[in-house]
Every structure is written in C-alpha cells, then in structure tokens.
Amino acid sequence: MPNPTAAMLVIGDEILSGRTRDSNMHHLAGRLTEHGIDLVEARVVADRAEAITEAARALSVAYDHVFTSGGIGPTHDDITADCIAAAGDAAIDVREDARAILQAHYDARGSELNEARLRMARIPDGAVLIENPVSAAPGFTLGNIHVMAGVPKIFEAMLAGLLPRLKGGAPMQSRQIRVDRGEGDIAGPLSEVARAHPEISVGSYPFTTEDGFGVNVVIRGSDPAALDAAMEKLRGHFPEGRE
Amino acid sequence: MPNPTAAMLVIGDEILSGRTRDSNMHHLAGRLTEHGIDLVEARVVADRAEAITEAARALSVAYDHVFTSGGIGPTHDDITADCIAAAGDAAIDVREDARAILQAHYDARGSELNEARLRMARIPDGAVLIENPVSAAPGFTLGNIHVMAGVPKIFEAMLAGLLPRLKGGAPMQSRQIRVDRGEGDIAGPLSEVARAHPEISVGSYPFTTEDGFGVNVVIRGSDPAALDAAMEKLRGHFPEGRE
Numbered sequence: 001m002p003n004p005t006a007a008m009l010v011i012g013d014e015i016l017s018g019r020t021r022d023s024n025m026h027h028l029a030g031r032l033t034e035h036g037i038d039l040v041e042a043r044v045v046a047d048r049a050e051a052i053t054e055a056a057r058a059l060s061v062a063y064d065h066v067f068t069s070g071g072i073g074p075t076h077d078d079i080t081a082d083c084i085a086a087a088g089d090a091a092i093d094v095r096e097d098a099r100a101i102l103q104a105h106y107d108a109r110g111s112e113l114n115e116a117r118l119r120m121a122r123i124p125d126g127a128v129l130i131e132n133p134v135s136a137a138p139g140f141t142l143g144n145i146h147v148m149a150g151v152p153k154i155f156e157a158m159l160a161g162l163l164p165r166l167k168g169g170a171p172m173q174s175r176q177i178r179v180d181r182g183e184g185d186i187a188g189p190l191s192e193v194a195r196a197h198p199e200i201s202v203g204s205y206p207f208t209t210e211d212g213f214g215v216n217v218v219i220r221g222s223d224p225a226a227l228d229a230a231m232e233k234l235r236g237h238f239p240e241g242r243e
Numbered sequence: 244m245p246n247p248t249a250a251m252l253v254i255g256d257e258i259l260s261g262r263t264r265d266s267n268m269h270h271l272a273g274r275l276t277e278h279g280i281d282l283v284e285a286r287v288v289a290d291r292a293e294a295i296t297e298a299a300r301a302l303s304v305a306y307d308h309v310f311t312s313g314g315i316g317p318t319h320d321d322i323t324a325d326c327i328a329a330a331g332d333a334a335i336d337v338r339e340d341a342r343a344i345l346q347a348h349y350d351a352r353g354s355e356l357n358e359a360r361l362r363m364a365r366i367p368d369g370a371v372l373i374e375n376p377v378s379a380a381p382g383f384t385l386g387n388i389h390v391m392a393g394v395p396k397i398f399e400a401m402l403a404g405l406l407p408r409l410k411g412g413a414p415m416q417s418r419q420i421r422v423d424r425g426e427g428d429i430a431g432p433l434s435e436v437a438r439a440h441p442e443i444s445v446g447s448y449p450f451t452t453e454d455g456f457g458v459n460v461v462i463r464g465s466d467p468a469a470l471d472a473a474m475e476k477l478r479g480h481f482p483e484g485r486e
Contacts, residue, residue: 013463018271026264033261046283116431185357187362205257220260
C-alpha cells in the first residue's frame with residue numbers, strides 16, 4: 001500500500017518579503033519522512049483570506065493530509081482559523097474548551113485574557129484541538145487539515161503531539177554514496193540504476209569544495225532490500241565512491 | 244501603479260524529503276523586495292513532470308513573473324526545461340547557442356560534452372538564455388517564466404544577471420519597532436494602525452529570549468511618507484519601544 005500523502009501550507013507575509021526564513025517546512029519534511037507520510041507539495045501564501053482558503057481547499061482535496069503553519073496568533077493579521085473553517089465549510093466561534101485552556105494559562109501568569117487573546121480560542125465546529133505545550137493557545141485538526149503555529153518552537157511541539165495520532169506508512173529510508181566526479185560524467189549510470197529500480201528515487205546533488213567538486217548520490221525508498229540492491233549496482237559503477 | 248507580482252516554483256524531491264533545506268526562496272524574496280516586485284506565492288513540487296507543468300502553467304497565468312529553481316542539470320531527474328516548454332506550448336530541442344556555450348566550457352576544461360551534458364542545451368523555442376557565470380549551463384526565460392538552477396550559488400548568480408532586465412516597481416521599504424510586551428497586549432493598537440493605513444502592511448513577530456519575551460512590529464510599504472506616519476502612531480502607542 002502506498003504511503004499517505006501530504007502537503008504543507010505556510011502562511012505569512014514575512015516569508016514572502018524575505019524578512020523571515022521559513023524553517024517549519026524543513027522540519028516537517030524530516031518528521032513526515034520518518035513517519036512514513038510522503039510530503040508531495042508545499043505552498044507559501046500571504047496573509048490574505050482568499051489565498052489561504054483557496055490553497056487549503058485545493059490541497060485538502062488533492063492529498064491525505066494538509067499541515068499549515070502560521071497565522072493563529074492574537075493580532076489582526078492572524079486569520080488562518082477563520083480561513084480553514086471557510087475551506088472546510090465549518091462554523092467558527094470562540095469555543096469553550098479552547099477558552100478554558102487560555103483562561104487557565106493567563107490566570108496562572110496574572111495576565112488578562114483580553115479580546116485579542118480570546119481570538120485564539122476561535123476554533124471551527126467539529127475540529128479536534130492540537131495541544132500547545134509552549135504558549136497554551138491550541139492548534140486544531142479540521143477534517144484532514146492540521147493547523148499549527150508559525151513560531152518554530154511551537155510548530156515543532158504541536159507536530160510532536162499530533163504525529164502519533166496519524167497513521168503512517170513504511171518510513172522512507174535512504175542510502176548515500178559520494179563520487180568525486182562531475183554530474184555529467186555519472187548521469188548515464190545513474191539513469192540505468194533509476195530505470196532498473198522504478199520503486200526507488202535516485203537523486204544526485206552536486207557540490208563544490210575548496211579542493212574540487214563531486215556529487216552525492218542519494219537513493220530513497222521504503223523497501224530496504226531494493227535499496228541494498230540498487231546500492232550494490234552503484235558500488236559497481238563507482239568503485240571509488242565513499243559511503 | 245501597483246508593483247509587478249511574482250511567484251516562485253521550487254522543483255526538487257530533496258526539499259520535500261527533508262534532505263536539503265531550500266535557501267533560494269529566501270534569497271529571491273529579498274532580491275525581489277529590493278527590486279519592487281511583489282512575491283505573492285511560492286510552491287515546492289517534486290521531480291514529477293505533471294506536477295511541474297501544472298504548477299508552472301497555473302502560476303504563469305496568475306502572476307506577472309514566475310521564477311523556478313532546480314531540475315536543469317544533466318541527470319535523468321532534471322526535467323524542468325521540458326516541463327516548462329510543455330507549460331508554454333513551445334517546442335524544445337538542443338539549441339545551437341546553448342550547445343556552443345557548453346562546448347566552449349568543456350573544451351576549456353578538457354572534458355567531454357557527452358550526451359548527458361548535452362541535455363543541458365535543451366532550450367525551448369523562443370526562450371531567451373539566462374547566463375550562468377558559475378558552471379556555464381544556461382537558464383532561460385520563456386514568456387514570463389524564468390528558469391534557473393537549484394544550486395544556490397548558481398541560482399543567485401543567474402538571478403543577479405536576470406533582474407536588471409525586469410521592470411520593477413517601487414521598492415518595498417520597512418520600519419521596525421521592538422516592544423517588550425506580549426503580542427496579545429499590543430494587538431488592539433496594532434489593529435488600529437493597520438486600519439488607519441490600509442496601504443501599509445503591519446506585521447507582528449513575537450520572540451522569546453532568555454530574559455523574557457517581546458514582539459517585533461514591522462510595517463512595510465512603498466510610500467515612505469505613509470510609513471513615517473504609521474511609525475509615528477506606533478511610537479505614540481509604544482513609547483518604550485526600541486527602533
């Protein structure tokens with residue numbers, strides 16, 4: 001059975017303006033690979049309602065899971081929850097379970113659960129909360145869309161809590177061999193190996209160092225025996241390769 | 244007149260598997276902001292022909308410019324040029340101008356322009372070449388799609404050569420003020436400033452340090468006078484703020 005598929009939707013003007021460099025995509029990619037869920041596509045959109053809703057809807061139809069990051073804080077540009085509710089045709093309002101979590105959090109700190117903060121308790125009907133062990137305000141899962149915070153520490157903590165709930169497939173594994181030749185010199189053999197093992201992805205990643213250049217050849221797949229067989233062929237083609 | 248709009252299309256399994264962390268998106272975002280082109284969306288897709296062609300076509304229709312990175316090397320998984328040709332309904336084959344560039348490059352190094360490397364001379368009919376000062380193999384512009392390499396050093400060099408050809412608008416500028424309070428405490432005033440200055444984007448970026456927490460408030464826009472006026476209001480709301 002093929003692995004479940006997933007897309008990521010990163011929400012935030014700050015990524016597209018170059019102010020902030022996204023790190024959640026890279027983190028999610030690694031965790032999903034370990035969990036046996038294939039990340040197939042990622043999109044970054046600005047803090048505009050129509051863009052968020054349309055992308056969420058399109059990705060939700062196309063993939064088994066959609067993971068979003070960003071736009072669930074207390075300020076005017078935090079509109080993700082309402083957009084996901086719209087994408088899922090769900091009603092949304094302040095929900096008592098989320099309000100109770102926030103109330104307890106701010107009470108414990110002597111802070112006020114003011115109107116702005118209360119926006120973070122807006123959760124679509126039918127959604128399941130995702131715990132936020134860092135700053136309390138929860139994420140949520142609505143249908144196959146998992147809504148999480150943009151701050152990396154919070155995104156990572158939410159994902160750690162969420163992933164065990166999701167059924168994974170066979171974890172993708174990889175093997176690597178480094179060949180100190182030009183990519184154009186090894187393209188023929190690589191192509192042969194890729195053709196012989198259609199169940200495996202064969203990637204080549206050229207690099208330069210101060211001393212010269214080379215290629216890291218990476219093969220990926222969920223069947224260890226197939227990976228071993230392909231690796232054997234690569235060793236035959238590149239006896240000088242380093243693993 | 245509003246600034247030209249743009250999307251980025253990142254092509255590569257290695258980003259989605261978590262093996263490689265993309266850096267071209269962040270670089271492009273910064274350069275486009277300086278040049279007065281608004282990056283509105285970004286997508287990352289795998290090395291699959293249908294995914295690349297469909298995304299390129301959709302983005303090309305929706306925005307003034309599309310910038311792609313990745314998939315133009317000599318190996319079997321480098322299929323971007325053919326996919327962009329398909330998206331633009333252009334024929335594609337080895338083109339003499341590109342072949343001459345590669346021939347000169349490999350002749351100078353005593354390397355062979357073999358069949359694999361010759362694939363890098365496949366350029367769609369009607370495309371304009373983008374110079375590659377690092378490793379010779381050119382990118383190209385077909386219609387409003389600019390096709391560049393994935394290796395960051397090459398991507399950045401190609402972009403530096405390309406950007407002066409593209410008409411930019413008013414460069415986006417930003418101002419920043421740091422407020423050592425919780426985001427929920429300043430959301431009200433921020434919302435007021437955002438409403439009063441619809442031509443400006445008002446973003447808030449919470450952070451934590453070892454000593455506590457705070458928010459960086461960033462306003463962005465292309466009209467310096469409007470930015471100054473909004474900044475004055477922020478100073479009134481947050482007299483303790485640091486710029």
